[in-house]
Amino acid sequence: MQKEREQPISDTVIKRLPIYLRYLTYLERMGVRTVSSYQMGKELGQNPAQIRKDLAYFGEFGRKGIGYEVGYLIKKIRQILHLDQLIPVALVGAGHLGTALARYNAFQQDNMRIVAIFDHSPLKAGRDVDGLKVQPMKELKSTIQEKDIRVGIITVPDYAAQEVADQLIEAGVEAIMNFAPIIIHTPPNIRVHHADLTTELHSLAYYLRQPEYMVN
Amino acid sequence: MQKEREQPISDTVIKRLPIYLRYLTYLERMGVRTVSSYQMGKELGQNPAQIRKDLAYFGEFGRKGIGYEVGYLIKKIRQILHLDQLIPVALVGAGHLGTALARYNAFQQDNMRIVAIFDHSPLKAGRDVDGLKVQPMKELKSTIQEKDIRVGIITVPDYAAQEVADQLIEAGVEAIMNFAPIIIHTPPNIRVHHADLTTELHSLAYYLRQPEYMVN
DNA sequence: TAGATTGTTAATCGATTAACAATC
DNA sequence: TAGATTGTTAATCGATTAACAATC
Incomplete structure (x- = not known):
């Protein structure tokens, strides 16, 4: 191939x-x-x-x-791309962005599918997001191993992202998609892609034409 | 400077x-x-x-x-980056992702701020998202001009994205952040950044180690 | 056949990195 | 002063593009 x-x-x-x-x-x-x-x-x-x-x-x-x-x-x-086989994905962080991605996911009929959602907050655990029950963090490792999950998506706040990454890796994932606005550090055999919504937006501002009174 | x-x-x-x-x-x-x-x-x-x-x-x-x-x-x-001045931003598409971005926005205290939200659906018009009323598309041009908006964020479905981009440009925006999974075409003086959540995730799959039985 | 279009090599272009004089 | 670290030049590395023989 x-x-x-x-x-x-x-x-x-x-x-x-x-x-x-x-x-x-x-x-x-x-x-x-x-x-x-x-x-x-x-x-x-x-x-x-x-x-x-x-x-x-x-x-x-x-x-x-x-x-x-x-x-x-x-x-x-x-x-x-290995998209000819089903790739089970875990999402950590059931906030607005995480929920949006999980729901978005349902409409996509590609082979990467979110099959587990985790959140730190006891308030969110048990809640249903698009057919999946939000699970507490303490179930992360066992679920990832049971469901043979190899990709993790991080949508937690910046201060929690590194710790979540560590846990995902410890549980066995090989690749991470990080949406938290921070660079996470991982061993070289783990692949990380940073989807940096804010920095992308900030770099856009550079290209705006300056109003006349701003130019000197 | x-x-x-x-x-x-x-x-x-x-x-x-x-x-x-x-x-x-x-x-x-x-x-x-x-x-x-x-x-x-x-x-x-x-x-x-x-x-x-x-x-x-x-x-x-x-x-x-x-x-x-x-x-x-x-x-x-x-x-x-011109972030020393307030940059008003319009968001088009009040779905899950759009709402997530608008709410995310509120927590960020940088100088790019979403000051108007638009949606095609009459069902969503008038709804409150984080202190902003969702406006119908027909108000897009006038609001963008009144509020001196120069950046647009697109979070509509792929089939609607090009049309929305055209309207934003017609209304006067200079830069667009596109979250729709499609490449939009614009005149050369308009800056477009594509934030492609799905393609980023798909390219991750390439780096997964193949299970033994898959290798030949 | 003639026109179209691939796969690939060579040329170009641009981005990253090493190295170091200047200097705090 | 000696050590640290910048700004910048030159060397390296990698990515893009042009060009064209092969061939459908």
Whole structure:
């Protein structure tokens, strides 16, 4: 399914694959059978050569003169990302953002699914979020092991995030998606992606045109 | 406040500034007066030379042999990012995620503040979200102009996102933070950041170790 | 066939890091 | 002073893009 990997494929490449996948899924829904790197690039704002190169790391998926067969490419990218199997996910922090993600999740029919929700607060434990009972933190380890959960999502406040990460790792997760506004530290074999809503918003401000009276 | 800019500063640099700012704010709260690029790099997982270089694009903020004065550097980065002035923000889409962001917003005491919330659905119009009345879409343009809103946040479903972006731009916003799982297209003078929760999560799956029986 | 489009190499571009003189 | 640490240049590394033979 993948070329023998002498050298690991860069994270920049991996992060683009789900974007391709999403567009391809849209095309499939529209009944489109075939797509060129040029068309994909135009829609996604990317250089066609880059798209071809990204895909070529994993095999020869296209046909010269024709392009890529949409259904086949979807299948291949799913395999590469391991999205061809169900991936059970735990969410920690049943606040507004956590709840939003859990509910959002229900509408997505991809293979990453939140199957357990935890919260520190006794007030929240037992509450139902989208068909899942919020569990107390003390059940975290046992549930993660029973349900074979390998990915954790952190939506707790910043001061609690590192401790939660430690617990998730101790329980056996291999990858963490962190929404808390803090950089968490983990052993090198654990993969962490930071989804930093506030810093993204703050960097936007830089690009605002200054009102006249502000410029000197 | 900024060097004469012959060439624009790269987006990679700009996106790191809010991360520095956040850590510095934390240090200030802890009562720390001075910090070195080495210490910042260690905490944020970055090369100290990179941090020094990033800051040096905008001026000489440090002192040789000493490091950076925390309070002063905070002030400078805020100026660079235009966070020294209040930036009014509009949010479109009062669903779970939008509501979460609006509420989150209230707890943050930075200078980007959501001052208007819009939703397409008549069912949601008039509802109170964290002290703000949800307004119907037909009031979008007038409110944005009255309140001098220059940044928009999109938290509507994918199929509605492009249309909402068009309306925001037509009303006069200069920058958009898009949470809808779709790439939106805008004129070159409009800045768009995509916060792609699902694709980030999907790329995580790639790094999961394969169970033995899956490997061939 | 002629036109289209891939996979891939080479060229370019940009970002990161090492190194060090300047200096607190 | 001696040690620490900046600002900055040069070296390195990695990512993007252009170009084109292969081929459907």
